[in-house]
Amino acid sequence: MSIIMKPMTIGRLSKAANVKITTIRYYESVGLMGTPDRSESGQRLYGSLDVERLSFIRHARELGFPMDDIRTLIELQTHPSSDCAVVNKIAQNQLGAVRKRLGQLAALERELERMVTSCEGGKVASCQVMASINDHSECSSGNHERIKPL
Amino acid sequence: MSIIMKPMTIGRLSKAANVKITTIRYYESVGLMGTPDRSESGQRLYGSLDVERLSFIRHARELGFPMDDIRTLIELQTHPSSDCAVVNKIAQNQLGAVRKRLGQLAALERELERMVTSCEGGKVASCQVMASINDHSECSSGNHERIKPL
DNA sequence: CTTGCCTCTACAGTCGCTGTAGACTGTATC
């Protein structure tokens, strides 16, 4: 027998899953969260399953998975008897993406390190940092990839 | 005596600095590039100084500097006799941001590694990857930072 | 009953661009 629990409003769900209210509504609008029941006055009502689902989404987001992948993962969760190869593939792609980004950032770190250590104060005109940014001789010459935020 | 060079159109500037035409116009619209001269028919005309400035912007972007910082850096370039402490501060902040991001991504890498190595195939219901995403016991508990794309 | 938080919808803004539509211009070839 299932225990029927008192449903909670969006604010309680927000605290339970540590996801902002506006973000929950956004997830609903893009189909990650499904349309919840409503109270008579129109307020959204959630149960403990929603807490789990939202926590799943949050953790997946923290791991950097894009929304589309998360959609796929949730879809797969509703078919527990299907093969988990797809799940594994998504996770491995993600790991590859993280490693690639780590490589890029390590290169940035080296260049920025070189810049700041070569600066010995003084005027902008003779600043090594400025010179370094101006000198685009090396590094990412034929690179047509989009620049990503930190 | 300065050598007066034939001005170039936006397409040539684009190739010279390896920045897309639309991006150049965008930089102009947000005040990073300044309003260029125009030909009789209204086409933008650039000189070699513009190539340098645009290359500077591109390299700064590749290093991950946000637009506001780049604006400041360009501003400082036009006052070559001012102190380069501000420049150095910006670069050091950037280095700090890169290192912080490296730390975050390294943590992600470890967790994803753990996930994919623990998956031994089978059904979604028993998939360790799924279980890992569901288990949000550890990792970033009281973290209110915005999740960043890779 | 009032106070004060909670929730609702709808839409604009964030960052750093990219893509598109539709019109005009410049150049090369025939």
Added chain:
DNA sequence: GATACAGTCTACAGCGACTGTAGAGGCAAG
């Protein structure tokens, strides 16, 4: 000169993943 084609123009919408705002209504405690 005609034609073809590449280049350029403006203006605006769209991306991802949200965040913030305005203005209205709901709900529980004192």
